[in-house]
Amino acid sequence: MxxxxxxxxxxxxxxxxxxxxxxxxxxxxxxxxxxxxxxxxxxxxxxxxxxxxxxxxxxxxxxxxxxxxxxxxxxxxxxxxxxxxxxxxxxxxxxxxxxxxxxxxxxxxxxxxxxxxxxxxxxxxxxxxxxxRSTGIKDGARRYTFDLPDSPGSVTRVVETLRRFEARVISVLTSFEDAPEGMKRVSIRVTVADQAVGEELDRELLANFTVVDMGIDDVKNRPRK
Structure with a gap:
């Protein structure tokens, strides 16, 4: 940017x-x-x-x-x-x-x-x-945070799964500071066709990857001063 x-x-x-x-x-x-x-x-x-x-x-x-x-x-x-x-x-x-x-x-x-x-x-x-704006949080995107092996192709496997569910990738952020040794922490936000597809995607990712966190941030009902 x-x-x-x-x-x-x-x-x-x-x-x-x-x-x-x-x-x-x-x-x-x-x-x-x-x-x-x-x-x-x-x-x-x-x-x-x-x-x-x-x-x-x-x-x-x-x-x-x-x-x-x-x-x-x-x-x-x-x-x-x-x-x-x-x-x-x-x-x-x-x-x-x-x-x-x-x-x-x-x-x-x-x-x-x-x-x-x-x-x-x-x-x-x-x-x-x-x-x-770049994270897509205000677009209602689903948030997934993974601990993935620090090796070539580890993110590609996740993206291939997302593609099967026709999920649209909004942002990808990677950090090594908070990840276990030999791993990298990857946060991906995506949008999907509807709630049912999202729930099915949740189950697929949980079954095949180390998911540290997932959810949809409720921006509309956020704390206000």
Whole structure:
């Protein structure tokens, strides 16, 4: 998956001389947590709600409300922004972005072209949205998780069984971290013609493979805050 297919493209921006008060208002009114800072279309920095919070006087400060507003109106984005932030290209993979976000504890990454011009912004929400879409969980797909031998052809046997039942494969994910030694853990989501076919497929897979888990996630009745 490519970043350019999942990033936000119509991105709100500010310039380095924008007041911190205005930047704060833009983020609050648009329910966003970061603003790229540009100069003539080129990315020069990024300012986040955390930057604003860190720059604001603490609750124990003796400033009154008017002094506080004056201070924020005088401070500029350039005073608190992260200059020359880490960036990615639209043709970079979404998986690479996810690794960077996870390991560097970054919740959003600006996306630029080869000339340094801002073309988008990728957030952790965009990455999660791509993951959800690619797994097929919202399509009512059946979920099967197997422990299979770590050898050529082991997944093919499962796929051949699915084909006999005319199951449509939506996604396949493989991991070695949670599998027993010499095995790999494979999660496959499929759709089938109807409930009866699904139940027959369940029985066939249980009889011939090590099925760790199976089911259909009830997205409609998921827990809500």
């Amino acid at each position: 490519l970043i350019e297919d999942w990033m936000a493209k119509n991105v709100l921006t500010v310039d380095e001389n924008t007041s911190l008060m205005r930047a704060t208002r833009i983020m609050k009114e648009n329910a966003i947590r970061r603003l790229p800072v540009v100069s003539h279309g080129k990315l020069i920095g990024i300012v986040t709600d955390r930057d604003v919070k860190d720059a604001s006087p603490s609750k124990t400060a003796t400033l009154d409300i008017h002094e506080l507003y004056y201070l924020l109106s005088e401070m500029k984005v350039k005073d608190v922004m992260t200059a020359s932030p880490l960036t990615l290209r639209g043709k970079d993979s979404l998986e690479l972005a996810a690794v960077i976000m996870l390991e560097d504890k970054i919740s959003g990454l600006p996306v630029v072209d080869d000339t340094g011009h801002l073309v988008g912004l990728l957030s952790e929400t965009d990455v999660l949205r791509a993951f959800v």
